[in-house]
Each structure stands twice: as structure tokens, then as C-alpha cells.
Amino acid sequence: MALNVLVIGASRGIGLELVRQYREAGARVIATARSDEGLAALRALGATALRVDVANPASVSGLAWQLDGEKLDVALYVAGVMSRGNAKAPPTQPDFDRVLHTNVLGAMQVIPQVAPLVEEAQGRFGFISSDMGCIAGVDSCYSWTYRVSKAALNMAVAAARHDYPRAIFAALSPGWVQTDMGGPSAPTTVQDSVAALRKTLAQLTLADSGKFFMQDGQPYPGW
Template identity: 40%
Template sequence: MSTILITGANRGIGLELTRQYAADGWNVLACCRSPENAHDLNKLAMQSGGNISIHLLDVASDAQRISLAAQLKDQPIDILFNSAGVSGNWGTQGFGHCQTQEWLDVLHINVITPMLMMQDFTDNVALSKLKIIANMSSKMGSVTDNTSGGSYLYRSSKAALNMVNKSAAHDLARKGITVIALHPGWVRTDMGGANGELSVEESVTALKRNLANITLADSGRLLDIDGSNIPW
């Protein structure tokens, strides 16, 4: 049985990733900050026939990451999916409105914690058959695609994540690990808003298709929802 670890599994894309991979027979390690309050995730786990296990993980907590890594020592993880992320307050991301602490908070969650997750769980991924690390990025992190300006906090965090992804792809190639950055499309979630072009089900179906088709030769790419390259 293949195993996937998903951060931010209690809602939105993370929850739907959990649902679909469990339905496909995968062992899903579903991680979230407050398992006791993750009612949809708990219900899904109860219905999964044992395919879903829920784990306490605030990705910003060094102690919780280290604790989970110790619990999962020697557990092969075919896909490490860094799905947890934040947008920051969209109302304070325009020029003249950016504030230091909020920006640092967004960078911490969207850039630093995926890197630390990769460091903490690389050995687990290396033990697996598929050996994939997926980082949830965004087309908004593309410099080429930026034709509107604004969104300084979110754009900069995803651009930085793309660079982290690229460096990790080089560094982990010797272990046979594919490191990929994924754009989920504009999705109707709390972050994407009600006007998004895709449902979470449509987005996750496409994300899974992309992950099923990648090889080590794809490592370091930023993939659009249709599997094409997004320019840096």
C-alpha cells in the first residue's frame, strides 16, 4: 500500500486530497493543527476503513514536527505533500499597506515550513517506492505571470517557495527523490474565494493526475494544473 503524508488536511484542498487518496486505497497520514476540531476530517477518517490516520501537526511548531518525525521513523512515505499554507490578509497586500510581522508570518508558513518538512521527512520519502515531494505553490509566484502587481506578501512567498523547490530538487536528486511545485488552479476555497474557476474536487483530480505522471526528470518544475510548465 502506498503512503502519502498531507499537511493542512483538515480543509479545502488538503481535505480533498485526503479523501481522494484514501478512496484509491492509499494509506493517508492526515496532518492538521487541531485534530479535535477537524470535524470533517474525523468523519472522513471514520468512513475510510482505516486508510486515514490523523496526526497533530502545526507545521510552524518545531517540537511537533520533530515529534511526528520520531513517531514515523522508518515509515516509507511515497508522497510528502506540503499543502498547508496561508494567504495573509488580502486587504493589506497592496503597495503602501504591507506590514512587517504579517509578511514574516506568511513567509514562515509558505516558505520555511515546507523546507523544514522536507528536511525532517526526507529519509521517509527515500525509503519509499515513488519518492515524491510535492510543494503547493501558485502561478502567483511566477514573475513572468505577474501582470497586475499587488499581493506582495503572497506572491513573494510563493516565488521564494519555487526557489526552495528548485534547490531541493538538485540536492535530493542523489537520493532519487522528485521534488515538484504544483499550481492547483484558482479553486473555490476559503483562500481562493467563491469566484474560483475550479471546485476542490476538480483541482485535486488534476493534481493527482500530474503526480501520477511525473518522473525524476521533472524534478524542480513548477507545474500548471494542466501539467504544463509555468514560467518562472
């Protein structure tokens, strides 16, 4: 039977490619974007498009009724924003709020609405994290607000799985990827990154739930 897939934050980059590849594999895909252009790009791929701004709690709170009655084999939280800066200067309040609201608060607001639908299908709930959120072996303070947000996202995933024991939760690193965020110098194409993410997610079992996985599908040894 065709997979039921939800991708949150799919207007471009990794999210859009996830929609493309899952559609190509025959899945029924529901995907979110916050702009008219993003919604049009999703419809062009044959996805059901929902408007959600993950940094706006009122917008996120509408997701549950829009998904009423769905059973999700796969859900992915992809929306994310980057920020520069290091510990030589404090983050500004607007920049901190922008990054933490998008990368962490949005995910924490989505989980209670979407995880029960993933449990219904005994499915998988992936969260696109980053190597930059790995605490063990951190080698630079570059983009420290972003690092903090992804480390917090990993904790949200590790903790939330206890409340949804019939779903497989996973934080997933996509590698350094050629998107608007990753830039053209990134070593990995978005097609290869997404193929690896899909493979990793498909291979996980309940025993893996809550862990943080590297691009090659192995769990980070310490994080």
C-alpha cells in the same frame, strides 16, 4: 500495493480533499492538522491524524519521530495562508512572518524530515504553490507578500531536489479553487483541482524533479 501518502495541512480545502481522494483510491494516508476539528475531520476519512502547526518550529520538529519507519510514495505540503496588500505600503512584521513562516519556513523545515522517507520509496514530494508565485509575466502587485512566499517556495523545491536525487520534487499550481482561500467565485471545484493535482504528480518522472507545474500538468515555461 496500497500507496503510502502524507498530506501536511489537511484540515480543510485542498488538503482535506487530497486525503478524501487518496483514501477513496485505497491509499493508506497520514495527514496533519493543527486543530481538534481538523484532526477529527481527518480521522473521519480513515486517515492517521497528526497534530502539526507548520508555523511553529517546535511543532514541526516532532514530525520526524512521528513518521519513524515510514516509506512515503507521495508526500504533499499543502498548508498555506494568504495576505492582501501591495507595494504602496510595507508589509507589517507580523503579517510577513505569518505568511513566510507558514508558506516557506514550514516547508523548509519539513523537507529534511520527510524527503528521506520519500526517497526510501523513490516517491513524489509535491508542494502546493500558486500561479501568483510565478515571476515570469507577473501582471499585478496584489497580495505581494503571498506572491513572494510562493516564489520562495518554488526556489526551495528547485534547490532541495539536488539533496534528494531519488525523490521527485514538484511545485504544483492548483489553479483558482473554491475553498475558504479561493472563495466561491473561483472557477475550479476543489474536487477537480485535486484530481488534476494527483494526475500531474503521478505522471512525473525524475527528469521533471524541481520544476513548477501549471494546473494542466505542463511545466511553466519560465518562472
